[in-house]
Amino acid sequence: MKNINGKISRRRFIGSAAAFASIAFIPSRLVGCSPAIDGSRFGGVQIGVISYSYRSMPSSTEDILGYLLESGITSVELMGGPIEQFAGIPQVDVPSYPRGAELTDEQQDELNEARQRQSQLQAEWRSSVSMDRFRDLKQMYNDAGVNIDIAKLGRPEWSDEEIDYAFNVARVLGARGITFEISMDAARRMAPFADKHGLYAIMHNHGQPAQPGFSFEDHLAFGRNLMLNFDVGHYYGYTGRNPNDVIEKLHDRIASLHLKDKTGPNNDPANANVMWGEGGTPLDDIVLLLKDKGWPIVCDIELEYPIPENSNAVREVTRCVEYCKEILV
Numbered sequence: 116m117k118n119i120n121g122k123i124s125r126r127r128f129i130g131s132a133a134a135f136a137s138i139a140f141i142p143s144r145l146v147g148c149s150p151a152i153d154g155s156r157f158g159g160v161q162i163g164v165i166s167y168s169y170r171s172m173p174s175s176t177e178d179i180l181g182y183l184l185e186s187g188i189t190s191v192e193l194m195g196g197p198i199e200q201f202a203g204i205p206q207v208d209v210p211s212y213p214r215g216a217e218l219t220d221e222q223q224d225e226l227n228e229a230r231q232r233q234s235q236l237q238a239e240w241r242s243s244v245s246m247d248r249f250r251d252l253k254q255m256y257n258d259a260g261v262n263i264d265i266a267k268l269g270r271p272e273w274s275d276e277e278i279d280y281a282f283n284v285a286r287v288l289g290a291r292g293i294t295f296e297i298s299m300d301a302a303r304r305m306a307p308f309a310d311k312h313g314l315y316a317i318m319h320n321h322g323q324p325a326q327p328g329f330s331f332e333d334h335l336a337f338g339r340n341l342m343l344n345f346d347v348g349h350y351y352g353y354t355g356r357n358p359n360d361v362i363e364k365l366h367d368r369i370a371s372l373h374l375k376d377k378t379g380p381n382n383d384p385a386n387a388n389v390m391w392g393e394g395g396t397p398l399d400d401i402v403l404l405l406k407d408k409g410w411p412i413v414c415d416i417e418l419e420y421p422i423p424e425n426s427n428a429v430r431e432v433t434r435c436v437e438y439c440k441e442i443l444v
Contacts, residue, residue, distance in 0.1 A: 154189035154260070155436060158406040158443035161413045162436055163190030163264055165373065166197065168418035169428045176201045176252055183261050186433040191261060192294065192344075192371065192415050195268035198284065202248040205240055207233035238273075241280040249287040263288045264413055265317060265344070265371060270295055271304040278305070282312035291370060292317050294344045297334055306338025317370045319344040324361075325353040325380070331361065335368050342368055348375030348417070351396040352386035355379040359397070359404050362412070371413040374398060374435070376420070388419040391438050399442045406443055414439065 155162040164186070166179045176197045183191055209229040212218060218226065256263055266288055269281025281293050292315025295301055302318065309316035318341065323329055335341050343365065347358035362369060376394035378387045391398060405412055416435045418428055 155187055156189070157440045159409060160402055160405045160439075160443055161190050161411075162188070162416065162439045163192065163371075163413050164188050164416040164418075164432055165192040165267070166194045167267075168416060168432050171422065171428050176255070180256060180259055180261060182429045182432070184259060185429055186436055188432075188436060189261055190264045190413055190415075191256075192265040192267055193263050193288070193290075195266065195281075198249070198252065198266060198268055198288070199237075201252050202244060204244075205236050207236060209233060238277055242276045244280075246283065246287045249284050253288045257289070263290050264415075265292060265294050266290045267294050269293045271298075271301040275308075278308050279312075282308055282314055285314055286312065291315050292340075292342070294319050296321070297323055297343075299334060302334040302337040302341055306341050309340035310338055313340070315340055315342045315370055317342045317344045319373070320346050321349050322353040322386075324350055331365055331368075335365070342370040344371050344373060345369050346373040346375070346417070347398075347401055348373065348377045348388070348394075348396050348419070351379060351394075352377035353380060355381060355395075357397060357400070359400055362401065362404060362410075366408070366410045366412065369410075369412050371415050372401070373417040374401070374414050374439070375417050388421070390420050390423075391435055398438070402439055402442055 164183070166174065169179060169182055172178065172182070174194075174197055176193070179191070179193070179197060183189075207229055210222070210226050212222070212226075253263060266281070266285040268284060269278055271278075273281070285291075285293050292309065294317040295305065297318035297320050302316075305316040316338070318334060320343070324331070331343060335343070345358065345361060345365075347362075350356070350358045350361065358372075362372075376389050376391045376396045376398060378385060378389060379395045380386055382395070387394075402414060405414065416432055416439075418432050418435065420431075422428060422431055
């Protein structure tokens, strides 16, 4: 049900919690099952999810696939951690401390040394690992009807060999490319690798568009295979501007959107993640623009609002899928 402004009824969206509370999780042993027949393309718009949305739950690649099937989602931006863990990346026992804890000099030295050992060990592994396990991962997802659309794997500060590895993994997974945080240095560094591999280097924004003089076009100018993972929630939350202005202007350089609802910079609280329909991000206008124009931009749900009591990430992602479906169908 839509209200007179075209937005999903907030009562309908929030009230769906009772229905989703009864959903049982799909066990890992059933990950070969097919997703919903209609998948998650509504009105020609592909709705997916970034697997970061499930960070509050067990998040192996098998777990994530079960969550996707439960929600009927057929496209995912898959985080690098689960990808590499599936392939057997070696780990070092790195000390763990509470967030914000004040460390002694000895503890900080121990932490730095462990991180350095892990970085070196993993860099060596990436330069020599077989692609066979990544092929297995692709087959597992594809057999279940799920496409690994983007791999959130690789960083500009990696070595040349590691960046080549990231693009090779993306190709084997069937992904369009890899994604990382936007900056001029990152664009300059990653553009040649994207051209070399014939895949996309996809830049994700947080609050950078609110910085004086910021320009998406300046970043994209470094290479034809540089694209945007345009986070419409962060854009609205930091700037208060309508993301559709950017989408209309740069639609041919946008690989995907991250969908979330946020308050604006002048609200109290400002720039806060909220349940969809409670903030100011014009999500309905955004997905309807893609539907009307037919632009092949994937819309990935990024669950960042606080999960309500007696719910969980899978149920909330499923509700977000339904939110999009009701707008588009």
